[in-house]
Amino acid sequence: MRRIVTVAAMLLGTASADVHDDVTSRVRFNETFTRTINTDVGDIDIAYNGVSFGSSDRQSYASRMYFSHVQGAADLIDDFATYRGITLQRCKDRDIRAFDVGPSVLEDERLHRLVNWNDPELAGGWGQQMTGLYTPSDDDSNRATIYTDMYHPERSRIITHEVAHFLYDEFCLERARIDPERFAHDFEDYYESHIMPSRRISY
Ligand SMILES: [Zn+2]
Helix, strand or coil, rough: HHHHHHHHHHHHHHHHHHHHHHHCCCCCCCCEEEEEEEEEEEEEEEEEEEEECCEECCCHHHHHHHHHHHHHHHHHHHHHHHHHCCCCCCCCCEEEEEEECCCCHHHHHHHHCCCCCCCCCHHHCCCCCCCCEEECCCCCEEEEEEEEECCCHHHHHHHHHHHHHHHHCCCCCCCCCCCHHHHHHCCCCCHHHHCCCCCCCCC
């Protein structure tokens, strides 16, 4: 009896330890590095894991694009909040673990189970192809995990959407007042209309 309890506890421990390690264990990452970006809402440490090839003296196009949009999103979020009548105050200082991957990784059912499909903005989404995913934290709780489909034509939207989720939690916004999916979708649109046309983003 005791033995069974121990085994169950170990399995539970493994399951809760990190689903993301399991999901990405077979993915071959060709570019892995950690960098701190300085944004208008403070520093963000990003541990980037991407499947594109960089070189010793040059990041891949994919990762340069990724960091440019995270930077652009973080620098713009305060303008967006002001426009929405929200005052932002950062209440957390977490890192981002980024998985910039092909769409097959995002088909993993273990990731689909992490999503709150009851959110009205996501209703009916179960079973559809996910293009990105934000999860607030894992067991060490100071690190959020973000997946993005690096081949998707709307890549800038996907990155800024997931970064909006990350920042929403960094600012401890209240779900009862502001739906996080609505917030992320609205921010995507705001970003596309304010940043993309002026081509201030380069990568
Ligand atoms: Zn979302």
